[in-house]
Amino acid sequence: MRVISVDHLDYSEFPDLIEGMHRLRYRVFRDRLNWDVSVSDDMEIDAYDALKPTYILAIDDGRSVVGCARLLPTIGPTMLANTFPALLGPHPAPRSEKIFESSRFCVDTSLADGVAATGLRDATFSLLAGILEWGLSKSQEAVVTVTDVRFERILRRAGWPLERFAPPMQIDDTKALAGHLPVSETALMNVRQMGQLHGAVLAARVTRPLAA
Template identity: 85%
Template sequence: MRVIPVTHSDHSEFPDLIAGMHRLRYRVFRDRLNWDVSVSGDMEIDAYDALKPTYIIAIDDSSSVVGCARLLPTTGPTMLVNTFPALLGSNPVPRSDKMFESSRFCVDTSAADNVAATGLRDATFSLLAGILEWGLSKDQEVVVTVTDVRFERILRRAGWPLERYAPPMQIDDTKALAGHLPISDTALNNVREMGHLQGPVLMFRDAPLAAA
């Protein structure tokens, strides 16, 4: 398995990966989780994909997309601030050039077969490690995210527990919440140890985190 960061300027180099990522998001968020998401054909695409995000994409040996996450700087629009601000509770809006948002994290459970003792798939650990490696390489300190209680449990089992901003809220069929996680060597080492990862997973490309 390989994990690749793809910035907006790289999209023309990886059209198949970008399309595969959007199709995976459709299968996970529309078909499996039944979320009310924006779609185009068999792809899940929303307004935040137009803000020049960086994608972290996991691919298998046949170059098929088996996992992905979307990263955006908190100095511009984010899902947390612009779509789900209620999940912050009474906390101030998180904006900093040392903080970014991760969203649309998903894994193709039908393709990612290897499962660790924690019950989590190799692709999950590799994506989490990739996000941490990316953040550390860009001198980031915190990642924020909007997620659900199911993925909160996954993060805890992966050795990277999330700190909630406020109690979960019921949004349609999802018990949603927002939180933040540290970008640190300790967190990365925890994920690598829990996932039995041997060293770095991210295939770095010489490009900065895109700003909105």
């Protein structure tokens, strides 16, 4: 498995990876979690995908997308500021060239039928490390995200605890919350050390995609 970053200049060169990511998001957010999301055929695509985000993708040896995250600058529209501002509580939405938003983080849990549990941990920890590596490469200081209490626990176990903006809120079937995380070499070291402690074999550092 390897972890790559795909920015808007790469989209047309790697349509298979982009489509694979949207299909993975459909399976996770529509089929498994039953979220009320925008779909097109068997792909989950929303308005934020039109804003030229960078995608962090975990790719297996067969070139299938097994995990993903979407990154957007907070100086433009974000899910936190424009879709879920209630999760901010009394705090203003972050707007900074040094802060980005991560959304649509997911891993293909259907791999559990054919891959050991460590394979899923590999993708989760590698994606978290990839987000941090990308942020460090762009001189970012923090990342904000909208998530749920389940993933908040995963972040804590990964050594990258989330600092909440406000208490969780029930949104449909999800106990949702928002918060921010530091982007630092220390946070990256913690995630990698915790991944190794949990038996994960983390992918090499995040790279740009190579042509097929």
